[in-house]
Each structure stands twice: as structure tokens, then as C-alpha cells.
Amino acid sequence: MSAINAVAKGAAAVGAHLVRDVSLPALVLHRDALEHNIRWMQAFVSNSGAELAPHGKTSMMPALFQRQIAAGAWGITLASAVQTRAAYAGGVRRVLMANQLVGAPNMALIAELLADADFDFHCLVDHPDNVADLGLFFAARGLHLNVMIEYGVVGGRCGCRSEQAVRDLAKAIKAQPALVLTGIEGYEGVIHGEHAISGIREFAASLVRLAVDLQNNGSFDLAKPIITASGSAWYDLIAESFETQNAAGRFLSVLRPGSYVAHDHGIYKDAQCCVLDRRSDLNEGLRPALEVWAHVQSLPEPGFAVIALGKRDVAYDAGLPVPLKRYKAGIVPAQGDDISACKVTAVMDQHAFMSVAPGVELRIGDIISFGTSHPCLTFDKWQVGCLVDEQLQVIESLHTCF
Numbered sequence: 113m114s115a116i117n118a119v120a121k122g123a124a125a126v127g128a129h130l131v132r133d134v135s136l137p138a139l140v141l142h143r144d145a146l147e148h149n150i151r152w153m154q155a156f157v158s159n160s161g162a163e164l165a166p167h168g169k170t171s172m173m174p175a176l177f178q179r180q181i182a183a184g185a186w187g188i189t190l191a192s193a194v195q196t197r198a199a200y201a202g203g204v205r206r207v208l209m210a211n212q213l214v215g216a217p218n219m220a221l222i223a224e225l226l227a228d229a230d231f232d233f234h235c236l237v238d239h240p241d242n243v244a245d246l247g248l249f250f251a252a253r254g255l256h257l258n259v260m261i262e263y264g265v266v267g268g269r270c271g272c273r274s275e276q277a278v279r280d281l282a283k284a285i286k287a288q289p290a291l292v293l294t295g296i297e298g299y300e301g302v303i304h305g306e307h308a309i310s311g312i313r314e315f316a317a318s319l320v321r322l323a324v325d326l327q328n329n330g331s332f333d334l335a336k337p338i339i340t341a342s343g344s345a346w347y348d349l350i351a352e353s354f355e356t357q358n359a360a361g362r363f364l365s366v367l368r369p370g371s372y373v374a375h376d377h378g379i380y381k382d383a384q385c386c387v388l389d390r391r392s393d394l395n396e397g398l399r400p401a402l403e404v405w406a407h408v409q410s411l412p413e414p415g416f417a418v419i420a421l422g423k424r425d426v427a428y429d430a431g432l433p434v435p436l437k438r439y440k441a442g443i444v445p446a447q448g449d450d451i452s453a454c455k456v457t458a459v460m461d462q463h464a465f466m467s468v469a470p471g472v473e474l475r476i477g478d479i480i481s482f483g484t485s486h487p488c489l490t491f492d493k494w495q496v497g498c499l500v501d502e503q504l505q506v507i508e509s510l511h512t513c514f
Contacts, residue, residue, distance in 0.1 A: 119135070120495045120496045121135075121137070121138075121425075121494065121495065121496075122134070122135065122136070122137060122138030122139050122494060122496060122497065122498065123135070123495075123496050123509065124138065124498050124506045124509065125506065126506055126507060126508065126509070127505060127506065128498075128505070128506045129444055129446070129503075129504060129505050129506075130405060130439075130446070130479070130498070130500060130504040130505075130506070131439045131440070131441055131442060131443060131444060131446045131479055131504065132441070132442050132443075132444055134405075134498065134506070136405050136406050136407050136420065136479065137404055137405060137406040137407075137420060137421050137425045138404070138405050138406075138497075138498055139402070139404055139490070139491070139493075139494040139496070139497035139498065140402070140403045140404065140405050140481070140497065140498050140500055141374065141401050141402055141497050141498065141499045141500070141510065142401050142403070142500060142502075143499055143500065143501055143502075143507060144399075144501075144502060145375070145399035145400060145401035146176075146179075146373065146374070146401040146499070147179075148398075148399050148401075149372055149373055149374070149375055149398050149399060149401060150179055150180055150183050150373060151183060152372075152396075152397070152398060153166070153369060153372045153373075153398070154180075154183045154184045154185065156347075156348075156351070156394075157347075157351065157367050158184065160351035160352070160354070160355050160365075160367075161354075161355050161361075161365065162351055162354055162355070162365035162366060162367050163185075163186035163364060163365065163366045163367070164180075164184065164185045164186060164366070164367055164368075164369075165185060165186050165187045165188060165189045165206075165208045165340070165366050165367070165368050166180050166185055166188060166189060166368065166369065166370055166372075166373060167188075167189040167190070167191075167210070167343075167344075167368050167369065167370025167371075168188045168189060168190050168195065168199055168204075168370065169189075169190060169191045169195060169370060169488060170370035170371050170373060170374065170487060170488045170491060171370075171373060171374065171487075171491045171510075171512065172195065172198065172491065172492070172512045172513045172514050173491070173497070173510045173511065173512055173513075174198065174199065174201070174202025174203065174204070174511075174513060175202075175508070175510050175511070176373060176510065177199060177202055177203075177204050178202070178203060180373070181204070186206065186366060187204070187206030187207060187208055187232070187366075188204045188206070188207055188208075189207070189208045189209075189210050189368040189370065190207055190208075190209050190210070191209065191210060191211050192209070192211060192218070193209070193213060193218040193219075193221040193222050194218075194221065195209075195513075196209055196221070196222065196225070196233070197221055197225070198513035199513075200225055200231065201513075202513070205228075205230050205231055205232065206231075206232040206233075207231075207232070207233050207234070208234050208260075208338075208340065208366065208368065209233065209234065209235040209236070210236060210297065210299070210340075210368060211235065211236055211270070212235065212236050212237060212238065212239075212242055212262075212270060213235040213236075213242075213246065213257075214242060214245075216249060219245075219246065219249045219250070222235070222257075223249075223250065223253055223255055226255050226256075226257070232258075233257075233258060234258040234259070234260055234294055234295070234338065235257070235258070235259055235260070236259070236260050236261070236262040236270070236297055237259045237260070237261060237262065237281065237285070238261065238262040238264065238270050238271050238272050238281070239281075240280075240281065240284045243259075243281065243284045243285055243288060243291065244284075244288070246259065246288070246290070246291060247287075247288030247289070247290050247291050250290040250291070251288070251289060251290035255290065256290055256291070256292050257290060257291055257292065258292045258294045259285060259291050259292065259293060259294065260293070260294055260295040260296060260297045260338060260340070261278050261281050261282060261285075261293070261295075261296050261297070261326075262296075262297050262298065262299075263275075263278055263296060263297070263298045263318070263319055263322060264298070264299070264302075265302060265303060265315060267302070268299070268302035268303070269299060269302055271298065271299070275318065275321075275322055275325075278296070278322050278326070279322075279325070279326070279329075279331075282326055282329075282331040283331075285331075286331065292333045292334075293326075293331055293332050293333050293337075294332070294333060294334050294337060294338055295323070295332070295334070295337040295338030295339055295340065295363070295364070296319060296322055296323050296326065296337070296338075296339055296340075297338075297339075297340045297341065298315060298316075298319045298340075298341045299341060299343065300312045300315050300316065300341055300342070300343065300346050300349070300350060301343035301344075301345060301346065303315060303346075308346075309349065312346050312349045312350070312353075313349060313352075313353055315341075316341065316349065316350055316353030316354065316357070317353060317357055319339060319341060320339065320353070320354065320357040320363075321357075323337060323339045323362075323363055324362070327362060327363075336361075336362070336363060336364050337363055337364070338363065338364045338366055339354065339363040339364070339365055339366070340365070340366040340367070340368060341354075341367070341368070342367040342368050342369055343368070343369060343370075344369040344370055344371035344372055344380055344383070345379075345380065345383040345386075346383075347367055347369045347372075347387075348387045348390060348391055349390075350367060351365075351367060354367075370488070371486070371487050371488060372398055373401070374400075374401045374402035374487040374491070375398040375399060375400045375401055375402070375487070376400055376402065376483065376484050376485050376486065376487050377400050377434045377436070377483025377484060377485065378430055378431040378434065378483070378484065378485020378486065379430045379431065379485050379486055380398075380485075380486075380487070381400065384397045384398050385397075400483055402483075402484060402487050402490065402491075403436065403481045403482060403483060403484070404421060404425055404426045404433065404481075404482045404484060404490065405479055405480070405481050405482070406419050406420050406421035406425070406464075406479070406480060406482065407419070407420045407441070407476075407477055407478065407479055407480075408420075408474050408475065408476055408477065408478040408479075408480065409463070409476070410476070411474060411475075411476060415467060415468050416465070416466070416467065416468065417454075417465075417466045417468050417474055418463050418464070418465060418466070419456075419463065419464040419465075419466055419480060420462070420463070421433065421459075421462075421463070421464045421482065422459050422460050422461045422462040422463050422464060423459050423460065423461050424461055424462060424493055425490075425493055425494075426459070426464075426482065426484055426490050426493065427484050427485060427486045427487070427488070427489035427490040427493075428459050428489075429486055429489055430485045430486040430489075431485035431486070432456040432457070432458070432459060432464075432485075433456045433459070433464060433482035433483065433484060434452070434456070434482060434483035434484070434485070435451050435452060435454040435455070435456065435466060435480055435481075435482060436448075436450075436451070436452060436480075436481045436482060436483050437449060437450060437451060437480070437481045438451045438472070438474065438478050438479070438480050439478070439479040439480075439481070440478065440479075441477045441478065441479055445503065446503075446504050448481065451469065451472050451480065453469035453470075453471075453472065454466055454467060454468055454469045454472060455467050455469075456482075466480075491512060491514075492512070492514045494512055495511065495512055496509050496510065496511050496512065497509070497510045497512070498510075
């Protein structure tokens with residue numbers, strides 16, 4: 113008997129059809145929506161006078177990084193040394209690591225990449241201990257490391273909690289010959305509540321004010337330092353603030369949304385509606401490109417279906433999967449029936465519980481497409497996704513590097 117190899121969940125050959133040839137569940141990306149989103153965000157950022165460094169942690173798909181760079185992205189944002197290595201192996205040569213580089217083994221991973229003179233790397237610092245550790249490590253290897261000061265908010269994530277702490281940290285960096293201060297960074301996504309919009313505008317203004325102060329004091333080692341912020345929900349406010357306050361182009365403004373590339377049917381769909389409400393000049397927005405497809409597995413009670421889809425396949429931290437369409441297995445060309453009136457009520461490791469709306473008739477083996485909320489935590493459950501055309505045929509396998 114010949115050897116039988118393992119197969120990756122949701123893997124499919126080019127030319128395979130989703131309703132006939134692909135083992136489900138599968139991660140599905142729709143080409144038209146994906147390409148639209150890449151073009152849309154690049155145009156939005158460019159028209160705002162900024163550069164785009166999409167956050168790659170969303171998909172960790174080097175093939176998507178290359179599409180984003182080809183569309184005009186300045187670089188790719190990542191969150192760790194391991195992610196940076198994966199992106200480098202996938203051809204990325206400029207990385208903004210929007211996180212602190214902590215621990216000698218992680219520093220060593222970056223040090224190896226810095227042997228490539230064409231590799232442009234920046235990471236964040238927010239504490240004198242980290243500044244001292246980085247300075248010692250990279251000086252011992254005869255290397256220079258580009259660092260940016262992270263400015264945070266009380267109750268948020270990382271980042272200096274006061275403007276004075278930023279100024280003090282800039283002095284500590286100056287005392288480390290191996291460190292090069294290239295800019296300042298902030299993350300507004302942790303600002304919530306009734307006054308979030310005014311709070312985000314105030315935060316962006318303080319970020320620019322600090323950058324001006326540091327530049328006037330000669331703290332930066334670049335003639336045009338980087339100023340960067342922006343997640344995937346409030347990018348329009350950051351772009352507006354940077355454009356308004358970026359003192360005649362003194363800084364290189366970089367925006368870092370990530371989830372836009374796939375968008376979703378949940379939290380970012382809602383956030384995009386708010387962007388369009390705030391920006392009357394935008395006549396269209398992002399489109400959901402990401403779905404997870406799965407079979408109806410069991411119909412144990414009237415009005416109740418169990419789907420072969422669970423926490424190992426789809427995000428559940430910011431809302432449960434959203435039923436979209438039902439397809440008959442094996443029937444090509446595929447015609448999807450709207451079942452958005454159905455609702456997922458719970459997910460377990462390998463099962464989703466779905467209430468079946470009146471008038472919806474299901475049978476075992478039917479295929480259902482689901483939208484997701486928070487795409488980052490759907491992508492990370494897959495080694496491979498299926499890029500499909502409008503006929504639902506697989507045109508490319510997109511591999512992840514989590």
C-alpha cells in the first residue's frame with residue numbers, strides 16, 4: 113500500500129470548485145473583494161498624504177503582503193520577531209514591528225536579518241530597561257537598530273504614559289550608540305467610550321506635538337522622522353489628524369490598518385459604516401472578502417442544525433459566525449440561497465449550533481458560507497486558504513505563516 117500523506121484543513125487544488133471538490137470546512141477569500149480592498153485602502157491613505165504599512169498579523173499570508181506592496185504599500189507592519197522572519201522569507205524588505213523587541217533570542221532573530229543592508233527594520237521601545245538591553249545586545253554585534261518611541265494612554269496597552277516619559281526615553285536612546293531613533297508611534301484602538309472620537313483626535317494631536325518637540329530638540333536621527341498610528345477602526349481620524357497637523361510635511365506619516373484586507377461581517381463592518389458616515393466624500397467602502405464554508409452535519413431537532421464548524425476554525429471573540437448562503441453540494445454552477453435569517457447561537461471546538469429560520473429547508477451535507485467578525489482570529493486557525501473567483505473556483509492557495 114502506498115504511503116498516505118496528511119492534508120491541510122481546507123486545502124484544494126487550483127481549479128477545484130468549492131461546492132464539489134473541496135474538503136470542508138475551508139477558509140475562503142473572494143478575489144474581487146480582496147483586490148478591491150487592497151486598492152481602496154491604498155488610495156485612501158495616499159490621498160491623505162500618508163504612507164501605508166498594512167499590519168500583516170491579520171493574515172500572515174506572504175502572498176497578500178506582496179499584493180499590498182505591489183499596490184504601493186511603504187512596508188509591512190508586524191508584531192513579533194518570528195512574524196518578521198516569516199515576512200522576510202516571503203520577500204518583504206521593510207518592516208515596522210509595532211511592538212517591543214524583548215529577549216535575547218528574539219533580538220538574535222532580528223540581528224541575523226540586519227546583515228542584509230537592504231532590510232529596513234524599525235521596532236518600538238517604551239522603557240529604559242528595554243533601551244539598555246537593546247543597546248548592549250546590538251552594540252556587542254556591531255549593529256545599529258532603528259527604534260521608535262511608543263506613546264500610550266492610561267489604561268491602554270504598551271507605551272510611555274506621559275509626554276515627559278517620552279522625552280526622558282529619547283535621552284536614554286541617545287546614550288546608546290547602537291540605537292537610532294527614527295520616529296514616534298501610538299495606537300489609538302484602545303480609546304473607547306462616549307467620547308472616543310474627541311479622545312482619538314486629542315491623542316493624535318499630542319503625538320504630533322511630541323514629534324515636533326523631539327525634532328526641535330534634535331532627538332531624532334532621521335531628517336524626516338516617522339510618525340505612525342492607526343488600527344482598522346479609526347484610520348480615517350488618524351489620517352485626518354496627521355494631515356491637518358503634520359507641520360508642512362516635517363514627518364513621514366505611516367498608517368497601519370490590517371483587517372481591511374479581508375474586512376468582515378462584524379465589528380469592522382460596523383466600524384466601516386461609521387467611517388462612511390464621517391466621510392461624505394467616500395462613496396463606497398471596503399467589502400467582506402473572508403468567509404468560512406462548512407457542511408450541515410446534523411439536524412437533531414426541528415429548527416436546529418449542527419454545523420461542522422467550531423472554535424478551531426473561526427473567530428468567536430467579537431461575535432459568532434454569521435450565516436450567509438446555503439449551497440447544494442455538488443451542484444455546479446452554484447446558486448446560493450440567502451439564509452441570513454438563521455443565527456449561530458453557540459460554538460464548540462468542532463461544532464456550531466444554528467437556529468434555522470422559518471421557511472429555510474436544510475438537508476445533511478448542505479454547504480453554508482459564514483461571515484466572521486475580527487478576521488485576525490479566523491486566519492490564525494488555518495495553514496491555507498482558498499482564493500476563489502466569482503464562479504467559486506479555486507484560483508490560488510494562499511498559505512499562512514503563523
